[in-house]
Amino acid sequence: MTTASRVAALFLLALLAACGPAHVVVQGDFPEPLLDPLPLTLGVWYDEEFAGHEFFDEAAARNESSWIVSTGESQVQMWDTLLGGMFRELVHMKGEPGPGQMNQVVDGVLIPQVDELQYAIPAHTSVKVYEIWMRYRFRLVTTGGKPIAEWTMTSYGKTPTAFLQSDEEAVNLAAVMALRDAGAHFVTSFARVPAVSDWLRARGVPAPGSAL
Amino acid sequence: MNGIARALLVSLALFALGGCVTAQVDEMVFNEPTEGIGDASVVILGRRHASDYDTEPEFVRCVGKYISSRDPAINVIGELQFLNELYPWFEPRTAPLNARDIERLTRQPAVARKMEALKTEYMIWIDGSTVRGESAGSMTCAIGPGGGGCFGFGTWSDDADYEATIWDFTDRAEVGRVNTSASGQSYMPAVVLPIPIIAPVQGTACDGIAEQLLQFLSSEY
Incomplete structure (x- = not known):
């Protein structure tokens, strides 16, 4: 292949790439929470849908771009860090809790799910901020799968437009903010869920985040 | 040649006249530390x-860089470092709204x-932003086998408005507020090459607010 053909092929590839959806694999650092951990052993089960969570939004018009936002890896990273700091011990379950499933002995198993994810970029709104909004559904169950509590929780992250920042970088930053917010919301609301509060009381555990 | 020289002259005149910023700073502080803050630290969020x-x-x-570069004795904790070390207590959802x-x-x-x-002796909260105001003018750029270039003129305004609230962490009290507002007009004439004449609106607001905070925190100013 001559140099000219190579350049032409690269140019064509670049053109084709420009037609594809904008893909953001969310990446960020998530700090450990500053808490005195609850004296409990918590199990966690991330199902495939959660661990590989991906959001796809098809372009509504020809001048818009489709979006794929992959949050699964960051979700697992953030929740592992948060729950690891919030409880004395965090155990990853071998299988989904249920009757007959052999699993490690823990005080309860948390199963997080992403119910919904929405995003907005300045091209969609007149506001110069990128936004990500998520709704989680949590189930707290016994190792045998018996329900202890079930509740939903929202999180929100935004970042302003910045010079030399691409849409993808800004959406990633907004998603990282939304994940951090999810952690903050979880810490401050966990013990306020009535069924969780009863569960904690039954184990003689003081409520976390009660200062706020 | 004469046209290019004239365009250059116009650009130079615009540079002399334009890119200017007007700023205003208001300050109200109580219990200023007369001996400075010693070996304590300050965080700006x-x-x-x-x-x-x-x-x-x-x-x-x-703002943090301005303060620590002028008085190295003042230990300014980086915002991200503080937010990470105190996670999740200073996130937008959980951050304290008053002292x-x-x-x-x-x-x-x-x-x-x-x-x-x-x-941490002092916690300084900064609230505000710099926004792009009205813009005018038009510019056309073209590229061809022989080269490319732009022709036209653009102008826009920027407005910055910030307020710093100082909390005394030991006394759990608000001890001061500093307001700054700045506005400026930027220009971009283009004769072959665009020449941006940017008004440093945010930088002026930063210097204005940081200078007042430095006077509050430092024993040497």
């Missing part, structure tokens, strides 16, 4: 709970221990 704007992290960094809330926050033993380790 941006407010991020409004729905339509965020205080820019680079503005917060600019009295510090009391509730430090009831968490882990938070109290960390604040003591960081020796």
Whole structure:
């Protein structure tokens, strides 16, 4: 292949790439929470849908771009860090809790799910901020799968437009903010869920985040 | 040739006239530390709970850098470092909105221990943003086998409005407020090459607010 053909092929590839959806694999650092951990052993089960969570939004018009936002890896990273700091011990379950499933002995198993994810970029709104909004559904169950509590929780992250920042970088930053917010919301609301509060009381555990 | 020289002259005149910034700073402080803050530290944080704007992290960094570069004795804790070390207590959802809330926050033993380790004496909250105002003019750029170039003229205004609120961490009280507002007009004439004449609006606002904070915190100013 001559140099000219190579350049032409690269140019064509670049053109084709420009037609594809904008893909953001969310990446960020998530700090450990500053808490005195609850004296409990918590199990966690991330199902495939959660661990590989991906959001796809098809372009509504020809001048818009489709979006794929992959949050699964960051979700697992953030929740592992948060729950690891919030409880004395965090155990990853071998299988989904249920009757007959052999699993490690823990005080309860948390199963997080992403119910919904929405995003907005300045091209969609007149506001110069990128936004990500998520709704989680949590189930707290016994190792045998018996329900202890079930509740939903929202999180929100935004970042302003910045010079030399691409849409993808800004959406990633907004998603990282939304994940951090999810952690903050979880810490401050966990013990306020009535069924969780009863569960904690039954184990003689003081409520976390009660200062706020 | 004559046309290019004239265009250059116009550009130079615009440079002399344009890119100017007007700024105003208001200050109201109580209980200024007469001996400075000693070996204690100060943290500068941006407010991020409004729905339509965020205080820019680079503005917060600019203020911190201005203070620590002029008085190296003042230990300014980086915003991201503080937010990470105190996570999740200073996120937009959980951050204290007034000085009295510090009391509730430090009831968490882990938070109290960390604040003591960081020796945080003053917490400064900066709220505001720089927004692009009206713009006018038009510019056309073209590229061809022989080269390319632009022709036209563009102008826009920027407005910065920030307020710094100083909390005394030991006394759990607000001890001062500094307001700064700045506005400026930027120009971009283009004769073959665009020549940006940018008004440093955010930088002027940063210098204005940081100078007042420096006078409050430093024993040498």
